[in-house]
Amino acid sequence: MMDKNIFVELLTQHHFKAVRNILDVMNEVDIASLLSDLDDKELALAFRLIPKDKAAEVFANMNNSMQSYLVEMFTEKELKELLDNLYMDDTVDMLEELPANLVTRILNTVSQSDRNMINLLLDYPDDSAGSIMTTEYVGLRRHMSVSEAMTHIKRTGIHKETIYTCYVMDRRKLVGIVTAKDLMTAEDYVAIEDLMETEIISVNTHTDKEEVAELFRKYDLIALPVLDADNFMVGIVTFDDAMDVMVEEATEDITKMAAMSPGESSYFETSAFVHAKRRIGWLLILLFSSTFTGTIITKYENAFAAIPLLVSFIPMLMDTGGNCGSQSSTLIIRGIALDEIHFKDIFKVMFKEFKVSFMVGVVLAAANGVRILIMYHNATMALVIGLSLMVTIIISKLIGCILPLLAKKVNLDPAIMASPLITTLVDICSLLVYFNIATHILM
């Protein structure tokens, strides 16, 4: 990796030839990351030294503040050149984050047809296939031969985001798919029609992008065609965007499972205020629901006034219940996300979790019983705690597996049914179980 300090020194001392040489051999992603450490003036200078064929790709990999600055600073000609070389999906990604005056500037620079296309793409919902697709793909016709197709690709392919999946079109309808591998390994005279695959996996502009990513993973796709409501082909999603969606969705689920509202920017890019805002909502809800737990304790005041030792087992019971519940809910939430567990499996899941919780309960109750016998020489207390543990564990694991599946059934995100919410519910159950068992046996 290039040393940033050396690079800045070469740049500020106007050793442009050396800088150009360095940029010439570097990868676009690495250039973008190197440039992100520069201040604005250096950035503008360095960007102009990037080889023409790399500039657009470097730009697409920059963060929004860098993009904003450059767009503002570009001459008309530079802006036009950049926009000509950017893929449509990268242009739209950028526009979604730019301030309004720069968006206007860009829309005024592109051609009328591009402007229409951009406005259409900007209109798709945030989490839809339409919002991540690009409109540049290779279209072929049925009656072309392999060599005609290759000539067509040689002429037009350089501006397409991928040429490895080509789409055979008949009056704007998608009728077949030919891979570059098919083309490269077939004889020149073969007709596209005889080569193409007609069983096509496709999505609609409004398909959820999480579903899109799942299709890529399931079928090992490089690109996926996107159709509009009339079944006309309007674009493709490429595997690199699908990979990003996969990682984003996992992050989103993990964030929700820890009782936070998810955000799109990274930890450091998000301000402390926004972080606080995303965390307070659930904390308030959980705070008030956990006061119920407190009220239950108050109800059994007499019990723990008579036997103070009872209170000391509360944290252990509550924590174990919470942990057991979140183990189950986590597995189920992840299984739902990966399309491995469905609502119809609910009884199968419950039975499995019951078996698991029985085994777990026996081991934990026994281990804890031995500890109580050693520490307090109190067999009755060991029995009370052991029984409470067993029942708590079984209830927690059942709650933990049922709630995410119910959420999925009513079209809520299963991820919100994760540990924090379940902990609160389980707390209430475990205390009720505990005090009922304790008062029956001990009093």
Added chain:
Amino acid sequence: MMDKNIFVELLTQHHFKAVRNILDVMNEVDIASLLSDLDDKELALAFRLIPKDKAAEVFANMNNSMQSYLVEMFTEKELKELLDNLYMDDTVDMLEELPANLVTRILNTVSQSDRNMINLLLDYPDDSAGSIMTTEYVGLRRHMSVSEAMTHIKRTGIHKETIYTCYVMDRRKLVGIVTAKDLMTAEDYVAIEDLMETEIISVNTHTDKEEVAELFRKYDLIALPVLDADNFMVGIVTFDDAMDVMVEEATEDITKMAAMSPGESSYFETSAFVHAKRRIGWLLILLFSSTFTGTIITKYENAFAAIPLLVSFIPMLMDTGGNCGSQSSTLIIRGIALDEIHFKDIFKVMFKEFKVSFMVGVVLAAANGVRILIMYHNATMALVIGLSLMVTIIISKLIGCILPLLAKKVNLDPAIMASPLITTLVDICSLLVYFNIATHILM
């Protein structure tokens, strides 16, 4: 999607032509999933009806028990044909799970050179680039022209897992990379040498596969070359395997964060006993550590004997602390996994979490204070609980952000520093804070 019942009926009534027609248009992944619902005898029958050019790919997409059954049942000739058409990485994946007698059978069927290769691949550690790579890639030479390269690919490419990235070799050393896009859009006479990219992103056979997946995402790669200790090229990893690793790693992290040992098979494929085994370890550790919390409560017996109301706030304080801690640890763990947060950022992170916890603390303490004033008309109690909440939240968030970073520093998996472990720690802190503040102000 094909209806399973119709398919089975056609199969058992020996309508082989119809079955063949169906299999002919279906995708390999879908065929594997359709076949997974059949019993063994139907499976063997159906597999033999799959078109020859799809059979290996369908086989690669089957689960282990189906693969075992088929390998056992195949004739010598069928097995050889299958192995000839399977990619090396799929063969190795299968061998890792098959019973020993079938492994021997397969190793006896393949050629000596394949056998050596398989044994080499089986030797790489489970989580290394070597374990997910394939050895079939397109190698070119510097002095070839584009048209020579295309002829070479036409002759050999059909058996390669990807031909979209070609590797230019010089005495087993990798000297450059040419994409199929370069080849398809360049003129026939251009020399590979002039077309190839010489700044190469590569990994070593022992590179962690999580790192490999991260490179695919960062650089939007289709394939990545793998070098051995002597820098000779030995194979490639393809993007589909990288996508699987990405999803597996996220699942693994999520599982660990909920205090379970991760496993490779899906929820239903894992027996209740194995599920229980994976969950009991952490539960036992957490159970015993939460008895410390109980001991702390016992120490302050006098305080809550004097003011019983104190006990009723314990669950609320413990839960809020736990939730705050797990919010922070979750964000940090995910940030570390995505390479966005590093140990050197620890003070930056701590300062940010301090600011966040201050804001969160003020809001929660105020909301809760109002509730206590309304319910109990007790301003002192509101003050005690408010103060305890503030301090608990700040401590929890700091613990939540420091522990995962420390774990990373000492080469532990940050994911184990997630909610359950932090909850236990935070419980202890919040109770100590609470009782100290309460006894100072109230007694």
